[in-house]
Amino acid sequence: MSQTIDLSPLLAELDPDQVVIDPDRVQGYRWDRAEDPAAGTPAVVVRAGSTADVQVAMRFAAAHRMPVVPRGAGSGLSGGASAVEGCMVISTERMRELAIDPSTRTAVVGPGLMNAEVKAAASEHGLWYPPDPSSYEFCSIGGNIATNAGGLCCVKYGVTTDYVLGLTVVLADGSVVRLGGPRVKDVAGLPLTKLFVGSEGTLGIVTEIVLRLLPKQRRAATLVATFADLDAAIGTVLDITARMRPSMLELMDATTIGAVEDDLRMGLDREAAAMLVIQSDEPAGTAAEEIEQIGALCESRGASEVVSTDDPDEGAMFVTARRAALVSLEKQGRLLLEDVGVPLPRLGDLLAGIADIAAARDVTIAVVAHAGDGNTHPTLVLDPSDPAMAERAQQAYGEIIELTLSLGGTISGEHGIGRLKRPWLADQLGEDVMALNRKIKEALDPFGILNPGAGI
Known part of the structure; x- marks a missing residue:
């Protein structure tokens, strides 16, 4: 497509530094963080600086029925910004009002x-x-x-x-x-x-x-609890959400704890099966009281260690362990990241099923979760030099999605469908809802040029 479309009218309407056609520079716009292996090569990248610039680019693309892939920072994890062969990538990186x-x-x-x-x-x-x-x-x-x-x-x-x-x-x-x-x-x-x-x-x-x-958010009190048993940690999550509404309720499994400790050397308990990171930002006094009650729930479930603080810097350090999970896992191999969610009572079933899939497919699957709302991130860690492992991981990826759907869950809680999860979208929505989605898409994009192959 890039050989048949004359780009000179586009170049005439935009500043030269806004239009990227150099093959080496174009390569940087092929993938997002999902590193979709099926990503194509754009014919042109438009680095828009205003709404008017985007209009120019879209009018050109519409006139030539050219596929357009919008792109932000490229940090997406589902392949939503993977380039389509011969497309126009419209980057919004310069739009910083x-x-x-x-x-x-x-x-x-x-x-x-x-x-x-x-x-x-x-x-x-x-x-x-x-x-x-x-x-x-x-x-x-x-x-x-x-x-x-x-x-x-x-x-x-x-x-x-x-x-x-x-x-x-x-x-x-x-x-x-x-x-x-x-x-x-x-x-x-x-x-x-x-x-x-x-x-x-x-x-x-x-x-x-x-x-x-x-x-501005009130000063938070923070608690970290470690558990020798994953079921006990999940039971604690259910205990907490039945009684309270913390401002953070995160879970890390043993594999994730080990990866973060390897990376940051924070003194995390490598023997723990799970760690909960919890915050309360209720008014002064109430937050400490809520954290104390949460601590008692953790102890009643047999937590091996419970540590709490109302010091902001110390609390931020605890949260750092959770935020670092993905970056730390990336240092151990190539990642294939999931973003599935289930109703809270099925969280234990999901994590148990993921462990069974990991064992059956002989792949490492680390789990971090926004446990308080049932949204989990099973993360498959691969040796990029092992094609057999990559194949097993792809099978495990699909099996996790199928398990999630069987538990009444969703194939995406916050990362989007992108291109990686599109094959399972109809399984969740059903054909009637898929048809409704398509009608809306066709009404707004009759030629199907906006991000084809992603989402709906």
Whole structure:
């Protein structure tokens, strides 16, 4: 396709440094963090700096029926930004508008800003942007919008869509729509803003976002508990969620604990079957009381060690162990990452089934989980030089998804469907809902040029 389309009209309308056609530079835009082996090579990369730039690119693509893959920071884990052969990649990395309005507790941001940058800017005004993926330092707000990203505090504060008040979106034909705005309550018309959150760039390209902010988070009290038995840790999770609503409730299994300890040398207990990292940000006094009650629940389930603190720096160190999980596992091999979720009462069944799959397929599967909401990240660790292991891992990947569906779960809690999970989407949604999804896609993208092969 790159040999048959004349790119000169595109080059004439955009600045030269916005259009990348050099083969070596184009290579950097082929994959996201999922490293999809089926990724193609783009014909051109447009590094847009404004909504108008995205319009120019989309009009050109629409005129030539050229597939378009939107891309943020490239930190996605489901192949949602994997390039299609001969496509146009539209990168939003340069779109970095940022304005905070303390009076309405809103932020107007460009999709190229990192999640951490929005948090830092809000903090300067005594405000807080809650969604916090473990990759918050290097994932973009645009990517968070595309996948409806979650994070460690979702158990109490929800996911990205709960903080999106408005969007500016460039549609497949290059036209622009502005949805919602800086209004906390707004039910005029269909909830189209929510339709685009989590759509993975298949319906339009988001170029500006209005975010809802909260008052700055209260100082948290933190607890870490280790367990010799995984079932005891999961039982504790169920005990906690039946009685309380902590602001963080995370689980790491033995394999993950070992990987983080190998990497960071934090003194973690390598003999533990599981570790829970829990926070409470209730008002002063109440947080400490809630953590004390949680500690008692951990001890009643036989926790081998329970440590708590209300010191922010010490608490942040505890949370570092959880946030470092994926990076530490990456140092042990190539990763194939899952993002599955089940109703909380089935969490134990899911983790037991994953252990059985790991044994049957002879692959290492580490599990970290946003345990408080049942969202888990089974992570297959592969030797890249062993093709037989890669094949077994692919089989295990599908079996984990099938197990999740059998437990009434979802194949994606926060990473999106991308290209890696698309084969199982109909199994979860059913053909009637898939047909409805396709009707919406066809209405907004009749030529099917927006992120083909991803999501719906």
